[in-house]
Amino acid sequence: MFPREITLSLTSTITKRTVLHVVLIVLLAPFAVAQGASLNHAGQPTLEREVRQLGLSGNDDFADVKKLARTPVASARLLVSQLHVLEHPERTVVGEGDAQVEHVLWSIMALRYITGGKDFCAPTAWISGSTYEEGIRSYWLHFSSKSCVRFFAVWPSRGRTYIAPEDAQKRIIAKWKRWFATEGTSFHYKPLRNPKPEQWLE
Numbered sequence: 001m002f003p004r005e006i007t008l009s010l011t012s013t014i015t016k017r018t019v020l021h022v023v024l025i026v027l028l029a030p031f032a033v034a035q036g037a038s039l040n041h042a043g044q045p046t047l048e049r050e051v052r053q054l055g056l057s058g059n060d061d062f063a064d065v066k067k068l069a070r071t072p073v074a075s076a077r078l079l080v081s082q083l084h085v086l087e088h089p090e091r092t093v094v095g096e097g098d099a100q101v102e103h104v105l106w107s108i109m110a111l112r113y114i115t116g117g118k119d120f121c122a123p124t125a126w127i128s129g130s131t132y133e134e135g136i137r138s139y140w141l142h143f144s145s146k147s148c149v150r151f152f153a154v155w156p157s158r159g160r161t162y163i164a165p166e167d168a169q170k171r172i173i174a175k176w177k178r179w180f181a182t183e184g185t186s187f188h189y190k191p192l193r194n195p196k197p198e199q200w201l202e
Contacts, residue, residue, distance in 0.1 A: 047071060051078040054110060055102030065106075069114045072189035076114060080180045082107040083173045089163035092133070097161065105161065108151055111176065112200035116190040118179075121148035122171030124164065137162045154202040 050067060053059045068075035086101055093101055112119055121144065128138035140153040140162050149164045151172045164172065192199055 047074055048078060051075065051082060051107070051110075052103075054082075055104075055106035056099055061106050065110045065113050066191075068110055069189075069191035072114045072191070073185055073187075076111060076180055076184055076187075076189075079107045079111050079114075080176050080184075083176055085166050085169045085173065086163055087166070089165055089169065090134075090137070091163075092137070093161040093163070101163070105152055109200050112192075113195070114189055114191050115187065117192055117195070117199050119150065120172045120175040120179075121145055121150045122164075122168040122175070123148050124168040126165035126167070154197075156197070156202060 047068070050064050054061055054064060068079070083104060086104055093105075108119075128134040136155065140155050141149040141164055143153055144150060149168045151164050151169060153162050153164075154160065155162070163169070
């Protein structure tokens with residue numbers, strides 16, 4: 001073959017191979033993306049999943065809260081969305097309580113942690129009954145303030161958790177939502193460091 005023919009032949013071969021490679025990339029790209037998405041889904045829990053599993057039996061809530069603090073704005077948005085009124089708040093949660101209750105309480109604890117201890121309280125029309133248990137519940141719910149109650153309060157030495165009356169719960173949830181809507185994205189998040197239990201767990 002003459003040099004010109006050799007050059008034309010090589011050019012034709014390179015062009016064919018280039019076209020073949022482009023075709024293969026186009027055909028295989030969707031499968032590669034799907035495979036990557038599958039691996040990410042199976043290998044790394046999403047932020048949403050970490051939030052949803054807070055308070056569930058067997059979950060390492062402390063570790064998850066620390067992870068959530070790495071992405072505070074996105075985490076706060078999801079945590080606030082998990083808040084809802086807990087019915088029959090007069091029931092005392094002892095130790096491991098109802099999964100739904102535990103999840104809401106851990107959502108609030110996580111919010112306190114990632115915001116550096118931010119919390120809300122609200123007034124209530126509730127008047128405690130005359131029983132010893134009702135008196136204790138009122139004492140702990142009003143422990144930080146006589147004029148308003150926190151969403152929940154813990155009797156540390158007994159490990160008992162007392163939930164705020166429904167009217168106060170609604171007001172506190174509204175405050176969290178209003179806070180995030182107005183300040184959530186610009187807030188200076190500074191997660192608690194070596195916090196005491198009363199700063200976020202109680």
